[in-house]
Amino acid sequence: MQQYYKLKLETVVFITDIVNISYYVLPKNYIFEGESHDFWEFVYVDKGELIITADRRRYLLKTGEMAFHCPGEYHDLQTIRNSTANIIVVSFCCDSPCMDYFRNKILLLNPFEKECLLRVVTESESAYEFFEKSAPGINMQKNPNAPFGSDQLLKTSLEQLFILIYRRQDGIGIRERRIGSNALQNHAIIVQRVQSYIRSHYAEKLTLEALAAQVNISVSQLKRTYKDQTGSSVIAYLTKVRISEAKRLIRESNHNFTQIAELTGYDNIYYFSRRFKEETKMTPTEYALSLRR
Structure with missing residues (x-):
C-alpha cells in the first residue's frame, strides 16, 4: 500500500489586515502634511515624480518606483513643483520577519x-x-456585492508581490536618492537664475550649454532640475519668452517679420514662423490680421 506524506506549506509573508488601497491623482504643488501609524505602508509612483519624507529625511521617488514606510515611521509627501503625480498607496498589517528587507x-x-x-x-x-x-x-x-474571494485575492497578490521583490535582492539604496535640506531651495534658485538670464538674453543664440554654464552645472543636470521644478523644459520656456516678445513687436507694428525674427533670436523667418504657429496656433500674418479686427 502506497504511503503518502503531507508537507506543511511554509508562509514567509503573512498579511493580516488591509487599511487602505488607493489610487491618487495628486495635483500640482500638493503637500501631504505627514503622519505615523502602527502598520506598514508603501507608495508606488505610477506617473510623474514625488518627494517623500521617511523618518524626517527627504527622498526622490520616480515613475515605476516604490518605497515602504515601516510601522511608527513618520512620513509625508509632496509633488514636484508645478507637476502632478499619480500614485498608489497601500497600507497593511504584516509581522513577518522578512519585511525588514523593505x-x-x-x-x-x-x-x-x-x-x-x-x-x-x-x-x-x-x-x-x-x-x-x-x-x-x-x-x-x-462592497456587499464584492466578487467571491476578493479579500483572499488581495492578500495573496500582495504577498506574491513582496516575495517576488524579496527574491531579487536588489534595490536602490534610499540614501542615493536623499535630498539635502537645502536641495529644493537650491534647485528653485537655479530655475530662477536660468529664467532671468533667458528673459535678458532671449535675442541671443542661446544654447543649453551656455545656460548650464551660467549656473555652473552640466547640461544633463540643468535639464533634469528644470523639469523637476517646473514640469517643462528649458527650451519650452525660451520659446515662450521669444514668442511673447514677438507678439509684442507685432502689436507695435514697427518692424517686419524678418526683423522680428532676428530680434527674438531666430536665424530665419521660416523657422520663426513655424515656432510662432506652434506656440500660438496662428502664423505671424494671421496674428497681425487678428489685431485689426
Whole structure:
C-alpha cells in the first residue's frame, strides 16, 4: 500500500489586515502634511515624480518606483513643483520577519511585479465601495456585492508581490536618492537664475550649454532640475519668452517679420514662423490680421 506524506506549506509573508488601497491623482504643488501609524505602508509612483519624507529625511521617488514606510515611521509627501503625480498607496498589517528587507530601499518594479500590483488595484475597485481616487480621504468599506474571494485575492497578490521583490535582492539604496535640506531651495534658485538670464538674453543664440554654464552645472543636470521644478523644459520656456516678445513687436507694428525674427533670436523667418504657429496656433500674418479686427 502506497504511503503518502503531507508537507506543511511554509508562509514567509503573512498579511493580516488591509487599511487602505488607493489610487491618487495628486495635483500640482500638493503637500501631504505627514503622519505615523502602527502598520506598514508603501507608495508606488505610477506617473510623474514625488518627494517623500521617511523618518524626517527627504527622498526622490520616480515613475515605476516604490518605497515602504515601516510601522511608527513618520512620513509625508509632496509633488514636484508645478507637476502632478499619480500614485498608489497601500497600507497593511504584516509581522513577518522578512519585511525588514523593505526598510530604507527604493524598489523599481519589473513588468511581472507591476501585474501583481495591478491585480491588487483592480480587485480593490470592485471589492470596496469607496475606492478613493483623490487625496487625502480614506474610507474603505466592503462592497456587499464584492466578487467571491476578493479579500483572499488581495492578500495573496500582495504577498506574491513582496516575495517576488524579496527574491531579487536588489534595490536602490534610499540614501542615493536623499535630498539635502537645502536641495529644493537650491534647485528653485537655479530655475530662477536660468529664467532671468533667458528673459535678458532671449535675442541671443542661446544654447543649453551656455545656460548650464551660467549656473555652473552640466547640461544633463540643468535639464533634469528644470523639469523637476517646473514640469517643462528649458527650451519650452525660451520659446515662450521669444514668442511673447514677438507678439509684442507685432502689436507695435514697427518692424517686419524678418526683423522680428532676428530680434527674438531666430536665424530665419521660416523657422520663426513655424515656432510662432506652434506656440500660438496662428502664423505671424494671421496674428497681425487678428489685431485689426
